[in-house]
Structure formats: C-alpha cells, structure tokens
Amino acid sequence: MQYKALYREHRPEIFSEILGQDHIVKILRNQIATDTVGHAYLFCGTRGTGKTTTARILAKALNCTDESGGEKPCGQCANCQAISNGSFMDVIEIDAASNNGVDNIRELRESVKYPPSIGRKKVYIIDEVHMLSTQAFNALLKTLEEPPENVVFIMATTDPQKLPQTVLSRCMRLDFKRVTADVIMGNMADICAGQGVEITDDALRLLAVNADGSVRDSLSLLEQCLSAGEKRLDRDTVLEFLGAVPEEFYLELTEKVLTHNISEALIMLNSALQEGKDVKQMMKDWMAHYRNLLITKYVKDPEDMLNMSQDNIVALADQSAKIELAQLNASITTLAKAINDARYSTQARILMEVVIVDLATGVEYGQPAGQARPARVMSTGSPAISMPARKSAPAQKPKATSQPDAGAKPSSAGADAGADQAQTVGNDAGSDVQPQTSAQPQTTAQPQTTADSAADLEDIWREAFEMGETVKPSLNTMRRAVLSEMNDKEFKVIVDSPVFKSLLEKDEQLICQLMEKQTGVRRRMVCKLKGQEADKDEDGKLDEMAQQATDVLGFNVEIK
Known part of the structure; x- marks a missing residue:
C-alpha cells in the first residue's frame, strides 16, 4: 500500500472529526438537518485550519445516500467513499491559482447547466479563489447569484480582503479560526x-x-x-x-547582553550556527523571547499565554525583573528592524552580530556610535525642513542688531524702547515687539543647518526606503541615494550612478507617496547625479556674486 503523509492519512471524513471549528460545524449540521443549505459559501481562514476538508465533508453530506436516519455524512456509503477518493463526478475541485482566467470561468458556466450525474447536488469547490482575475470574477457573478437548482459553490481563501464586494455579498461567509x-x-x-x-x-x-x-x-x-x-x-x-534553539539559549544570550559580555554572546552565536541553526529563525525567536519577557513582567499567571514549562516561566520572570521597560522596547524594536533588513540580505549573520553589540552597548541599531536618533520636526511654514534652532544662552545676545546708527535719527517708537527691546529679542523669539531703526535688525534666529538637519533628512529617507522595501523589494535601490534637500514643493536626492538614477526615476510616483506618508506633504522628486549637483552649486555661487555686483554698481553684471 502506498505511503500517505500524516495530514492526508488523518484527514477528517465526517463533521465530528473536524478540529477546533465547532462554530462552523454547528451551522452546517443544522443546515443539513433542516435542508436549508445555501447556494454559495465562502470559507475564510489561515492555512491548515480545515477549509478544503470541511468543503469536502459538506459535499459528502449533500450527496450521502445513508437512509438509517443518522447524521450525514456517514462516511461509509458509495458516494462518500467516491468523494474521499476524488472519483465522484458531481464534485468538481478547481484550483483558482492555476485556473484563474476568464476562459476557465466560461467553461465552468457552461458545465453548471448540466444536472448532476450521480448525486443529488453538483458541488464546485474553488480553492484559493482570491487568485481569480477581475475579468474572471465578473464572469462568475451572474452564475454565483442565480445558479441552477442543484448546484452549490464552495469557495475557500486565505485572503478574503482581495475578493470583490460583489462576490462577498453573494456568499455565506464562514471564518475558520486558528486551532488552539x-x-x-x-x-x-x-x-x-x-x-x-x-x-x-x-x-x-x-x-x-x-x-x-x-x-x-x-x-x-x-x-x-x-x-x-x-x-x-x-x-x-x-x-x-x-533545527530550533531551546529557550535556555535565549535566556543565557540575553543575560550576556545585559551584563555587556559581548565576547561570550558572540561565541554563543557562533556555536549555534556551527550546529546548523538558521540565523534568521534565531532572530525571530530572540524577539519572541523579549516578547515573553514583556508578558511575564506584567501578567501574573502567563502559563496559558506562553505555552512553556513552569521552570522556563520562572526563569523568564527572574530575568524580566532585571530589565527596564524602555530597554525591552528598544530590544524588540532593534530586532524587528534587523529581521526586516535580513529579508533581503545575504549576510544575516552579520546583522545578528551587530544587534548583539548594539544591545550590549546601548547604541541604536543603524546609527553611528554615540549618536542618538534625532527627533523629527516638521515645519510647513518655512521653505525647508530642518531641526529647530536652539535658544541662545543669556550671554550670547545679538550684537547691536537693534541699536540705531550714530548718525541716523531713530523713529519715535524705536527711540523710546530700543535699549529694552534689544535685550529681549535674543531670549524671546515669540515676541511681536521689534525696534524700528534705520538699519534692518536681525531678530530671527537661524536654524542649525549642519549635523541636525542632515541627520533629520537621513532619518526621513531611511524610514521611507524601509517602508518601501516591504511594499516593493526592488525599492532597495533607495539605499544608494542620499536625501540632500527638501522644501515645500520638492525633495532632492543624489545618486552616484546613472543606473540607479534611472531606477529611482522609474519608481518616482511610489517614492513620492512614501515621502508623503513620512512628511505629510506631497512633493515632487528631483534626482541628480553626484557630479551634476556639484556643478550646479558652483554655478549658483557665480550667479550670486553677479547679483551682488549688480546691486553695488547699479548696472547689470554677468560673469562668464
């Protein structure tokens, strides 16, 4: 006899054998008993929860020939056996992933016109129905709404949100839960x-x-x-x-990180990898370990939530008592970022080692040592986005910005209050009172434009391409670009290769949408090569010098 896999050998054959879906079994049993079976069903749920199995059992119940008065399906009659073996002519299973075209649905529409050959009902089981094309769904609508009397449609999907609303409204939806x-x-x-x-x-x-x-x-x-x-x-x-790693490994690894023992932690990782463990799975399990620490820190009896031995729960509770909430949050966030980066990296081991070092030293993942992540400040009223200026110290007051020239006559308002206002301009940026002098006072604080602004732009750009990679993996080309400037109408990125420039311009609309999500303002993208940007800066300096000369001499000056 040919060997069968366990999940095939132990597949349920009747309603009472279905695991963990009592709410659905109760509905279908009642409909079979009262002969109120619908014409279209939609079974939704994650993989392995019994959608296709339940569809076959329902098909058996509709065509079962048992007359003993017991529950249907009996699982023993000729029709039930034929459906189990896949040889029953009136139960048609369709894989929508490979039969997703409108022509396949047209063939189905033609076949439903014919009555059942053997059983009482003709049952169509359409698996992974969300894979059908839009045209195929449109072709199915009329048949799904008013099928022939002896036809029942049972559709199964893991992604019901991908189905058109017009299809959802024509079906009885039953949601399969994860089995406990x-x-x-x-x-x-x-x-x-x-x-x-x-x-x-x-x-x-x-x-x-x-x-x-x-x-x-x-x-x-x-x-x-x-x-x-x-x-x-x-x-x-x-x-x-x-090929998994025991919970004790993560307890010990976390302890090494907490005591800043980087050497021992890296040696532990190396030993696990030499045993053939998967580094990406280890990163996920380590983040799950930090989640368990978070649960044990706040839940009094976490046995049901964690599904682990009592000894490990006690060890988790002891370790969680040593960790502050902020450190737990930072560790989970760091591992989440590293897991996301590892999805597209061939050097996941290096990322894991970097995480160990960062968690042990307190350095934020992805930031240079000693540099904290800058807070982002959005200013929609100014032409550029930058960090706000720090308030000047009391000793750093504006130098004679509100003092009138010796030979100039002050205005009536400025002469009376000039001295007092000169003291308050530097310390109270929100004051509306300004001195009136013949020379234009400089009362506006200038924002910092060096490290803070550059770090802020780098932060915005990094979050944009991290979000983009989850939507479209090819957007990892954004990593090769640098966000150099941003104003209220456009943002400028610099790349060092014409190839990456063309790739970024190809995805311009998507990149603009990502930047809009980060900044809240829709802007267009300007992409420049590194050399072109330098030439433009030089031309801008020459134009500025020419304008200054024109203002001084009183006639137009051009520098060629």
Whole structure:
C-alpha cells in the first residue's frame, strides 16, 4: 500500500472529526438537518485550519445516500467513499491559482447547466479563489447569484480582503479560526499513541507552538520527528529535528547582553550556527523571547499565554525583573528592524552580530556610535525642513542688531524702547515687539543647518526606503541615494550612478507617496547625479556674486 503523509492519512471524513471549528460545524449540521443549505459559501481562514476538508465533508453530506436516519455524512456509503477518493463526478475541485482566467470561468458556466450525474447536488469547490482575475470574477457573478437548482459553490481563501464586494455579498461567509494549542496537542498525542510512540508534554507543546494554529503544519512537523524511528520523543529531541534553539539559549544570550559580555554572546552565536541553526529563525525567536519577557513582567499567571514549562516561566520572570521597560522596547524594536533588513540580505549573520553589540552597548541599531536618533520636526511654514534652532544662552545676545546708527535719527517708537527691546529679542523669539531703526535688525534666529538637519533628512529617507522595501523589494535601490534637500514643493536626492538614477526615476510616483506618508506633504522628486549637483552649486555661487555686483554698481553684471 502506498505511503500517505500524516495530514492526508488523518484527514477528517465526517463533521465530528473536524478540529477546533465547532462554530462552523454547528451551522452546517443544522443546515443539513433542516435542508436549508445555501447556494454559495465562502470559507475564510489561515492555512491548515480545515477549509478544503470541511468543503469536502459538506459535499459528502449533500450527496450521502445513508437512509438509517443518522447524521450525514456517514462516511461509509458509495458516494462518500467516491468523494474521499476524488472519483465522484458531481464534485468538481478547481484550483483558482492555476485556473484563474476568464476562459476557465466560461467553461465552468457552461458545465453548471448540466444536472448532476450521480448525486443529488453538483458541488464546485474553488480553492484559493482570491487568485481569480477581475475579468474572471465578473464572469462568475451572474452564475454565483442565480445558479441552477442543484448546484452549490464552495469557495475557500486565505485572503478574503482581495475578493470583490460583489462576490462577498453573494456568499455565506464562514471564518475558520486558528486551532488552539491544546486541541493540536491532543490530536498529536492520539496519533503518537496509535503508532506506539511515547511523547512528552513539553515536546507536544513545542510542536503546537511552531504549528501556529495550523493542524496540517503540526502533523507535518510531527511526521518529521517520527521519521527518525524514535520510540520516545522529548523536547530536546524535537528541537534537534526541527533545527530550533531551546529557550535556555535565549535566556543565557540575553543575560550576556545585559551584563555587556559581548565576547561570550558572540561565541554563543557562533556555536549555534556551527550546529546548523538558521540565523534568521534565531532572530525571530530572540524577539519572541523579549516578547515573553514583556508578558511575564506584567501578567501574573502567563502559563496559558506562553505555552512553556513552569521552570522556563520562572526563569523568564527572574530575568524580566532585571530589565527596564524602555530597554525591552528598544530590544524588540532593534530586532524587528534587523529581521526586516535580513529579508533581503545575504549576510544575516552579520546583522545578528551587530544587534548583539548594539544591545550590549546601548547604541541604536543603524546609527553611528554615540549618536542618538534625532527627533523629527516638521515645519510647513518655512521653505525647508530642518531641526529647530536652539535658544541662545543669556550671554550670547545679538550684537547691536537693534541699536540705531550714530548718525541716523531713530523713529519715535524705536527711540523710546530700543535699549529694552534689544535685550529681549535674543531670549524671546515669540515676541511681536521689534525696534524700528534705520538699519534692518536681525531678530530671527537661524536654524542649525549642519549635523541636525542632515541627520533629520537621513532619518526621513531611511524610514521611507524601509517602508518601501516591504511594499516593493526592488525599492532597495533607495539605499544608494542620499536625501540632500527638501522644501515645500520638492525633495532632492543624489545618486552616484546613472543606473540607479534611472531606477529611482522609474519608481518616482511610489517614492513620492512614501515621502508623503513620512512628511505629510506631497512633493515632487528631483534626482541628480553626484557630479551634476556639484556643478550646479558652483554655478549658483557665480550667479550670486553677479547679483551682488549688480546691486553695488547699479548696472547689470554677468560673469562668464
């Protein structure tokens, strides 16, 4: 007999065998018993929760020939067996991922006109229905709204938000929940008992956590462990087969970081990688460890939330007591950024090592040592975006900006209050009272334009391309550009290669949208090569000199 995978061998055949979806089973059972089955269903939920399996069981119930008066489907009659084997003519399964064109839907529309050949109902199961094209959905609408009397549509999807509203409104939507860890553990324990394998609760809990609510994933992981032929499975054995790292590793690694023992932490990482562990998975698990520390810090009895042994929970509680909330938040944020960067990097190990060093030294990830991340200040009233100027110290008062010239006659308002106002201009930038003198006073504080402004622009640009990479991976070309200037109408980026310049200009609309999300203002992009920008700066200086000469001499001056 041909070998079947565990998830196929233990696939439910009747309603009572479905795991963790009692709310859906109750609805379908009642509709079968009262003969009020709808003409179109939409099964939504994450992978491995039983959408396709439930669709097949519903098809069996509609065509079951059992007359004993028991619950349908019986799972034993000829029709139920044929549907299980995939040989029943009146149950048609369609993979919308590979049959997503309008021509495929037109063929379906033609086939629904014919009555069932064997059973009472003709059932169409359309899997991954969100993959259909817009034209295919439009072609399906009329048939979906008014199908023939003996036709039932059952559509399954993991992304219901991608379906048109016109399709959603024509279906009965049933949402499949993630199956709880306790239900998954009980199912795996029964399978292991049936195969004569002893498995510990800790091993079951570890498999259930890694399955993340998916019954199919849990059985695939269990099959991987059973394939070794072991008669007893404990937590350490499962960790070895899964290539995962135990919780104790992250407890010790975090302790090294807290005590600033960078050397030992890096050695621990190297040892784990030499054992064949996946560095990207380690980054995710380490962030999950910091999340567990956050939970144990505030939840009194976190056993149900964490799904781990009591010994590990006690160790987590002890470690979380040593960490301040701000440090926990910073660690989780740092790891989240590193995980995002590792998605498109071939050197994920280096990123992990950088994270260890940054967390141990307090340096912010992605920033030079000793440099704090600057606060972003948006100023919509000024022509450029920059950091606000710091207030001058009391000793740094404006030099004679409000003092009238010796030979000039002060105005009536400026003569009386000039001295007092000269003292308040430097310290009170919000004052509306200004001295009237023959010379124009300089009462406006100048913003800083060196380190603060450059750091602020760099911060805005970095957040824009990080967001862009999640939308369109090819936008990582933004990393090769530098945001040099920004005003209320445009922002200027500098690149050092014509190739990257053309790639950025190709994605100009998307980049402008990303910058609008960061700054709140829609601007156009100006992209320049590095050499071109230098030439333009030189020309601007010459033009400025010519204008100054024109103002002094009284006639037009041109510098060639």
